[in-house]
Amino acid sequence: MRKRILTVGRADMNMVMNIGTLPSSGQVTEGNNYAYVPGGRGSVAAVAFAKLSADSVFCARLGDDENGLRLIKYYNDSGVDTRFITRDTELPTGFSAVINEAGDTTRTITYPGANKRFGREDLENAFVCYPDALFLQFELPDREIVAATRLAKRQDIPVFIDAGPNKMTLPLEYLENVEVFSPNEEEVYHYTGIYPGDPERCLKACMALATKVNAKYIVLKLGRKGAFVYDGKYYNVVPAYDTTFIDGSAAGDVFTAALVVEYMRHGDMKAACEFANLAGAIAVSREGSYASVPTRDEVEKFADRLGVNLI
Numbered sequence: 001m002r003k004r005i006l007t008v009g010r011a012d013m014n015m016v017m018n019i020g021t022l023p024s025s026g027q028v029t030e031g032n033n034y035a036y037v038p039g040g041r042g043s044v045a046a047v048a049f050a051k052l053s054a055d056s057v058f059c060a061r062l063g064d065d066e067n068g069l070r071l072i073k074y075y076n077d078s079g080v081d082t083r084f085i086t087r088d089t090e091l092p093t094g095f096s097a098v099i100n101e102a103g104d105t106t107r108t109i110t111y112p113g114a115n116k117r118f119g120r121e122d123l124e125n126a127f128v129c130y131p132d133a134l135f136l137q138f139e140l141p142d143r144e145i146v147a148a149t150r151l152a153k154r155q156d157i158p159v160f161i162d163a164g165p166n167k168m169t170l171p172l173e174y175l176e177n178v179e180v181f182s183p184n185e186e187e188v189y190h191y192t193g194i195y196p197g198d199p200e201r202c203l204k205a206c207m208a209l210a211t212k213v214n215a216k217y218i219v220l221k222l223g224r225k226g227a228f229v230y231d232g233k234y235y236n237v238v239p240a241y242d243t244t245f246i247d248g249s250a251a252g253d254v255f256t257a258a259l260v261v262e263y264m265r266h267g268d269m270k271a272a273c274e275f276a277n278l279a280g281a282i283a284v285s286r287e288g289s290y291a292s293v294p295t296r297d298e299v300e301k302f303a304d305r306l307g308v309n310l311i
Helices: 041-051 066-077 113-117 120-129 142-154 185-192 199-210 251-266 269-284 296-306
Strands: 004-008 012-019 033-039 055-063 085-088 094-101 105-111 133-136 159-162 178-182 215-221 227-230 235-238
Touching: 004 041, 004 120, 004 251, 012 066, 033 041, 033 066, 033 094, 041 055, 041 066, 041 251, 055 066, 055 113, 055 120, 066 085, 085 113, 094 113, 120 142, 133 142, 133 251, 142 159, 159 251, 178 251, 185 199, 185 215, 199 215, 199 227, 199 235, 215 251, 215 269, 227 269, 235 269, 251 269, 269 296
Parallel strands: 004 055, 004 133, 012 094, 055 085, 133 159, 159 178, 178 215
Antiparallel strands: 012 033, 094 105, 215 227, 227 235
C-alpha cells in the first residue's frame, strides 16, 4: 500500500548558467549555456517521493505568474499532488540564479518571493490530506518548521527531517514527533563541532545531536562512506555502493527521500538505509538535480545487478 508523504518546503524557479569565469565589474563574459529548472530542496524531495512510488503531496507557495504555472505543470507531470500549493497574487514565484564556473565553483543569488509569505494557514490546509508522514527541510522560517512538527504530533504523524541548510537560529529541541533527523557531514559539524570522519566520531556526533533534538533515529549522510544510523543505544554503519560519480547535487535529497519511502513501507531502518544508498548511488551517476532522481523500478534493478536483497 502506497504511503502518503507530505513535503512542506520551498519552491523556486532556477536559472542555471554555466560559464568559464565570472566577469569583473564592467566586463562581459560569454557563457556556455543556461537553462530554467525547478528549484528548492522541498520540490526535489516531493518529485523523488513520487518517482519512488509514494503518494507525494507538496505544500509550498508560488506566485501567480508564468514561473508558477511552469512549476505546477512540472510537478503534476511528475506525479506530485499539487492541491496544497498556494498561488500568491502579490509576490512572484521564488527565483534563484545559479552560476556554475569552471573548477566547480558555484555562486547563487536567490529571491525568496512568495516563499516569504508561507505561513500557518498553508500548513493547516495541507494536513487535510491526512498524510502518513511529514517530510521537512530547513529552508522555511523557523516558526513554520516548528509549527509543522506540532501539527504532525497532534495527528500522531511521524516527522522526517533532512537537516539542511544549516540553521543557527532554529531551536532543535522544539521539534516534535521526529522519527528521523538526518544531517550530512557539514551539517553534523555545524550542529555539534564534530566532523564525522570515522565511526568513533560519528557516534560522538550522534550522542551530541541527541542532546539537542529528540529523534527516534539519527541518520548521518556520509557521501561515499555511506550512512551511520544511531537509535540512542546502538549504531550501524551502512556502506555506500560503488558507482561512477558525475554530479552529487541531489544525492542527499534522493537518499533521504528513498529512506523515508522504504522505512514507511516496512519499518526496518538498516534496510531503508541500504535502499537509500542504492538510490543515492544512481543519483550521483547522473547529471542534474531532477534528472538524477531514480524511479523505484530503477533502484530495484540496480539492486538485482549488485546482488543486493531488498525486503
